[in-house]
């Protein structure tokens with residue numbers, strides 16, 4: 001009996017080293033020689049990561065509910081060119097945005113100003129988005145983080161359940177390169193290593209996102225930050241139509257490095273339980289329906305109803 005105890009202790013210590021201790025990290029960073037806490041253990045260091053309104057989620061389109069109030073968002077200052085610091089923060093690359101752009105409308109209860117944007121990706125263009133649609137994981141996802149305009153800092157905004165609004169954009173692989181991303185992707189080479197930064201000049205948010213007509217279809221739900229502290233203060237807007245990038249452009253993100261110079265890949269949190277939350281979708285299908293009805297009316301008025 002006594003002889004078993006040291007073996008159990010040994011097993012227990014190997015287990016704790018391999019599952020990690022200390023700082024949070026993505027699953028792709030968890031190894032026996034670099035102890036860190038992968039997504040399944042985030043709640044051990046940051047309690048909120050185990051709560052009930054966590055992000056990301058898998059969006060089951062058949063279960064989403066139409067909300068007529070989800071009209072197109074109103075973007076202000078998004079066209080304005082600015083300089084922002086692009087930084088490898090050890091988890092992602094992030095660009096800080098000065099106070100010049102805000103978003104409202106689309107049933108948001110206030111105006112929210114853009115603070116920063118960053119990305120989540122896979123490995124060389126493989127699956128890498130955080131949100132998934134009917135189980136499909138896109139190669140990459142961008143988050144433009146906004147805080148309610150009456151707050152002074154993100155820390156302050158995160159204390160309010162509706163303090164933060166994040167716009168999520170998917171990417172899909174296209175045959176040709178997306179020229180609008182050339183500047184950003186070139187600059188990635190300058191922030192390959194952890195804690196390095198460079199200044200991006202002459203960028204605008206509207207250049208990085210879809211055209212306004214391609215942003216009318218979106219999903220809305222209440223969730224959290226997708227990294228610790230996993231704070232549940234986020235109104236999520238996830239756009240349906242992805243932004244095109246070539247395979248080379250998507251792969252460029254995989255050249256970045258985590259702390260310790262391991263490839264920065266698969267920087268996404270796995271999807272979290274819905275826990276009785278409803279996901280709403282915007283009403284663009286209704287526009288199509290009324291357009292069809294209009295056609296039917298016009299056609300029958302013209303005596304062409306036999307066509308139907």
Ligand SMILES: *[C@@H]1O[C@H](CO)[C@@H](O)[C@H](O)[C@H]1NC(C)=O
Pocket residue numbers: 076077100101102111149
């Ligand atoms: C939103 O941004 C626009 C353009 O920068 C600015 O004119 C407007 O005052 C801002 N609105 C609010 C409510 O901050």
Ligand SMILES: *[C@@H]1O[C@H](CO)[C@@H](O)[C@H](O)[C@H]1NC(C)=O
Pocket residue numbers: 085087196197198
């Ligand atoms: C960017 O890097 C420089 C030089 O290493 C450093 O002094 C500065 O604090 C960094 N800025 C940010 C925002 O990290």
Ligand SMILES: *[C@@H]1O[C@H](CO)[C@@H](O)[C@H](O)[C@H]1NC(C)=O
Pocket residue numbers: 210211214241
């Ligand atoms: C809108 O999205 C479609 C694909 O869904 C794409 O073919 C088209 O080029 C996009 N339009 C613009 C202006 O980005």
Ligand SMILES: [Zn+2]
Pocket residue numbers: 118119120143226
């Ligand atoms: Zn994010």
